[in-house]
Amino acid sequence: MAENVLILGTGCAGLTAAIYAARAGLTPLVLEGGQPGGQLTTTSEVENFPGFIHGVDGNELITNMKGQAERFGAKFAWDRIDSVDFSGPIKKLKGGEATYEAKAVIIATGASPRFLGIPGEQEYYGGNGVTTCATCDGAFYRDVPVAVVGGGDSACEEALFLTRFASKVYLAHRRDTFRASEIMIQRVKNHAKIELVLNVTPKQILGGADGKVHTLEVVEKSGAVRALGVKCVFVAIGHVPNSQAFTPSLEVDAGGYFVAGANTVSTNIPGVFVAGDCSDHVYRQAITAAGMGCRAAIEAERWLAGL
Numbered sequence: 626m627a628e629n630v631l632i633l634g635t636g637c638a639g640l641t642a643a644i645y646a647a648r649a650g651l652t653p654l655v656l657e658g659g660q661p662g663g664q665l666t667t668t669s670e671v672e673n674f675p676g677f678i679h680g681v682d683g684n685e686l687i688t689n690m691k692g693q694a695e696r697f698g699a700k701f702a703w704d705r706i707d708s709v710d711f712s713g714p715i716k717k718l719k720g721g722e723a724t725y726e727a728k729a730v731i732i733a734t735g736a737s738p739r740f741l742g743i744p745g746e747q748e749y750y751g752g753n754g755v756t757t758c759a760t761c762d763g764a765f766y767r768d769v770p771v772a773v774v775g776g777g778d779s780a781c782e783e784a785l786f787l788t789r790f791a792s793k794v795y796l797a798h799r800r801d802t803f804r805a806s807e808i809m810i811q812r813v814k815n816h817a818k819i820e821l822v823l824n825v826t827p828k829q830i831l832g833g834a835d836g837k838v839h840t841l842e843v844v845e846k847s848g849a850v851r852a853l854g855v856k857c858v859f860v861a862i863g864h865v866p867n868s869q870a871f872t873p874s875l876e877v878d879a880g881g882y883f884v885a886g887a888n889t890v891s892t893n894i895p896g897v898f899v900a901g902d903c904s905d906h907v908y909r910q911a912i913t914a915a916g917m918g919c920r921a922a923i924e925a926e927r928w929l930a931g932l
């Protein structure tokens with residue numbers, strides 16, 4: 626039998642949608658994909674989610690949201706959707722584990738880390754000195770120099786987090802002004818362990834006979850190549866939306882983000898809604914994703930009521 630609402634994704638957007646849909650008595654089925662819990666599970670302290678004077682641990686916030694959704698009857702399963710058929714009144718979604726049918730669908734699949742695409746990056750990715758997650762891998766690099774690439778909030782946050790372990794943190798950014806918020810920029814600039822390496826383009830990541838990274842080469846504006854001796858390169862240059870499996874049916878913009886209507890969550894297919902970082906290239910905050918998840922669930926509820 627078709628689900629009332631199928632929710633894809635268990636980041637802030639998906640879980641908030643699950644809480645609202647479950648409280649509305651819709652008993653949603655929520656699919657956890659490749660990164661259960663979403664991006665907050667790869668961050669440490671979340672300082673700007675309202676309601677927590679001293680911040681909250683990202684994993685704790687997500688675990689609480691999931692428990693809250695379960696308390697109201699949301700069901701959870703693991704699968705990743707490969708393709709969809711949104712042509713009929715019942716939406717069909719094919720995953721690796723099963724094919725799902727639902728009257729309404731909320732897509733909250735988030736975004737995945739962007740890579741530099743330079744030599745050595747994929748070769749050393751995953752345990753050998755290239756990573757996209759300081760929270761996950763930072764503790765492996767105690768008392769050694771490391772580099773973070775990027776100039777946004779993620780890069781600054783990663784750099785600051787890494788100062789707990791590393792002997793030195795190079796923050797390599799392609800410009801001399803930052804995209805990050807002012808408070809983060811000031812913290813980074815004032816930290817004794819962080820050296821800013823500005824106006825540089827990452828060229829390649831080199832490793833030794835042990836199969837581990839030892840150098841990040843960057844090209845300065847003058848064309849000179851600078852070799853940064855580091856044991857790990859933390860790539861923090863933003864994310865790409867996880868919209869690929871749905872693009873034949875749903876409209877996306879040039880960056881791959883879902884295009885939504887004026888309410889920010891409706892799509893070109895009635896009964897299919899989007900929420901969070903897969904459709905938001907402007908705000909991309911935990912709280913805005915949660916807000917979109919709430920809207921999507923309310924819209925789905927109204928749409929189902931009108932059937």
Ligand code: NAP
Nearest residue numbers: 741775776777778779780782799800804861862863908909
């Ligand atoms: P972002 O804001 O898009 O920043 C990406 C950074 O990577 C930019 O500085 C960009 O340089 C650089 N970059 C992109 N492609 C590059 C390439 N090929 N080579 C070298 N550098 C490259 O991404 P983000 O830092 O992940 O942040 C995403 C969103 O999450 C933002 O809205 C941010 O505010 C939010 N966030 C918030 C917090 C927090 O509040 N605690 C923490 C993390 C993230 P340019 O600047 O030159 O474009």
